[in-house]
Amino acid sequence: MKDLFTALRERVSKLTRAQIAIIVAVVVALVAAIIIAIVLAGSGGNPVYVQKVDEVSLGTRNTGFTNRYGAVAESSKDDIVKFDTKRKLGECKVTLGTHVTKDQELFTYNIDNIDLEIELAQVELDQANRTLQGATTDSARSTAQADVNSKQGTLDGLKKLKEDPTVRSPAAGTITNIADLETAAAGTDGTTNYITILADGNLRIKGKVSEQNVAMLTAGTSVIVRSRVDTSVTWNGTISSIETAPSNDLANASAGSSLAADYASTTGTGTSTSTQSAGASNYSFYVQLDNARGILLGQHVTVELAGGTSGHEGVWLPSGWIVWDGDSTYAWACTAEGARLERRGIQLGDYDELLDAYEIKSGISATDYLAWPDNTCRAGAPTTTDYSVVERAQTGAATTAEAGVYDTDTSTQDTSVSTTGNSNLVGNVTSGLNAAVPVQE
Numbered sequence: 001m002k003d004l005f006t007a008l009r010e011r012v013s014k015l016t017r018a019q020i021a022i023i024v025a026v027v028v029a030l031v032a033a034i035i036i037a038i039v040l041a042g043s044g045g046n047p048v049y050v051q052k053v054d055e056v057s058l059g060t061r062n063t064g065f066t067n068r069y070g071a072v073a074e075s076s077k078d079d080i081v082k083f084d085t086k087r088k089l090g091e092c093k094v095t096l097g098t099h100v101t102k103d104q105e106l107f108t109y110n111i112d113n114i115d116l117e118i119e120l121a122q123v124e125l126d127q128a129n130r131t132l133q134g135a136t137t138d139s140a141r142s143t144a145q146a147d148v149n150s151k152q153g154t155l156d157g158l159k160k161l162k163e164d165p166t167v168r169s170p171a172a173g174t175i176t177n178i179a180d181l182e183t184a185a186a187g188t189d190g191t192t193n194y195i196t197i198l199a200d201g202n203l204r205i206k207g208k209v210s211e212q213n214v215a216m217l218t219a220g221t222s223v224i225v226r227s228r229v230d231t232s233v234t235w236n237g238t239i240s241s242i243e244t245a246p247s248n249d250l251a252n253a254s255a256g257s258s259l260a261a262d263y264a265s266t267t268g269t270g271t272s273t274s275t276q277s278a279g280a281s282n283y284s285f286y287v288q289l290d291n292a293r294g295i296l297l298g299q300h301v302t303v304e305l306a307g308g309t310s311g312h313e314g315v316w317l318p319s320g321w322i323v324w325d326g327d328s329t330y331a332w333a334c335t336a337e338g339a340r341l342e343r344r345g346i347q348l349g350d351y352d353e354l355l356d357a358y359e360i361k362s363g364i365s366a367t368d369y370l371a372w373p374d375n376t377c378r379a380g381a382p383t384t385t386d387y388s389v390v391e392r393a394q395t396g397a398a399t400t401a402e403a404g405v406y407d408t409d410t411s412t413q414d415t416s417v418s419t420t421g422n423s424n425l426v427g428n429v430t431s432g433l434n435a436a437v438p439v440q441e
Contacts, residue, residue: 050384053315056213057315057316068303069302070300071205071287072206072207073292073295073297074298075297079170079171079196081167081194083107085181087110088110089107090110097176100197104169105166105167114161122155128147173197203295204240205225205287206285206287216357219239222236222238222306223303224306225301242283246281247282247284314359317331318357319356322358331373332344334371341371344364346362369385
């Protein structure tokens with residue numbers, strides 16, 4: 001070792017100041033790269049979103065909480081009123097959110113030039129009749145007759161429009177959309193969708209569930225619909241369908257009102273609720289009521305699984321949270337918010353086919369936290385209950401300060417640098433520097 005340092009000293013003594021400065025800069029850069037690698041290895045990478053077991057379990061918990069999903073009562077039928085794009089609007093007589101009755105006036109067409117249009121239509125009809133009278137073959141007569149019928153229909157329509165230029169509602173309901181005619185595109189029939197009416201009657205419940213909880217819901221599952229105003233008022237129903245594509249909106253799902261808060265998945269009873277992160281994708285699901293007596297169109301309600309309060313004790317997890325590895329099963333869990341993620345072996349008990357959920361006999365407690373099993377899960381990863389932080393980290397927008405929040409548990413981090421098998425580290429670095437900066441003899 002003494003000979004090594006003597007050789008290094010002799011080499012350094014022959015370097016110029018510029019060469020020494022370059023060597024120092026390279027060494028500093030290498031040391032910095034090593035330190036950064038150590039820090040990144042210890043941090044575990046991007047944080048993984050976790051939820052408390054007590055929030056995702058379908059069993060009865062000591063807190064008495066059960067998952068409830070914000071929802072709204074809507075009609076299962078929409079009536080679309082068309083607008084003839086060849087005409088101009090006279091007056092729109094309704095506004096968004098207005099409740100209309102059947103045959104109520106919606107809008108009128110501008111008929112300032114209707115008399116001239118009728119005269120021109122009559123001229124075209126007369127010409128078509130003369131063509132029909134002069135036809136000499138069956139084919140020509142057939143074509144001419146079709147033209148006469150078309151021209152007659154146009155004339156009759158204009159006369160009817162002159163008598164009454166008003167378009168009326170085809171059914172009782174609520175105005176949920178009024179299109180901008182300046183930008184609306186015409187269809188092949190020359191019309192465009194103008195006014196959408198959410199028809200009264202045939203009520204159904206439309207709710208939203210986050211991507212973390214969508215696995216809890218299955219078509220055919222019995223649910224309880226509960227009034228937000230009086231939680232003792234309930235209706236029974238069944239989940240009829242669950243959309244497979246995420247919803248693009250958190251508003252205007254009914255009666256034109258903002259439902260962002262109501263569509264966030266909530267947990268709790270009464271007024272004790274906690275809203276899930278709005279950063280996650282949401283999926284619409286629909287509930288068919290056994291009896292809709294007393295519920296109003298546009299009424300805000302909550303939906304909960306009937307099995308969530310029907311006697312299951314302990315922790316019951318929907319199958320989507322469980323990973324099968326041969327004969328064994330595990331879940332991605334951690335002991336507390338911000339703790340490191342671990343692959344936790346679990347023992348399954350009974351299975352509820354209706355809820356597609358398993359009893360967890362051991363391995364997971366109600367106070368633990370769970371991560372949805374996907375390719376972001378890895379042992380030792382930091383965790384968070386704030387989904388927006390996960391999104392920012394995935395897009396590279398997370399700040400250094402945010403990343404540091406999740407490094408509170410350093411007990412599993414190895415910050416030492418092992419030199420085993422690296423006895424030539426100094427020699428390798430030195431030889432690399434000598435190759436880059438020739439030594440003057």
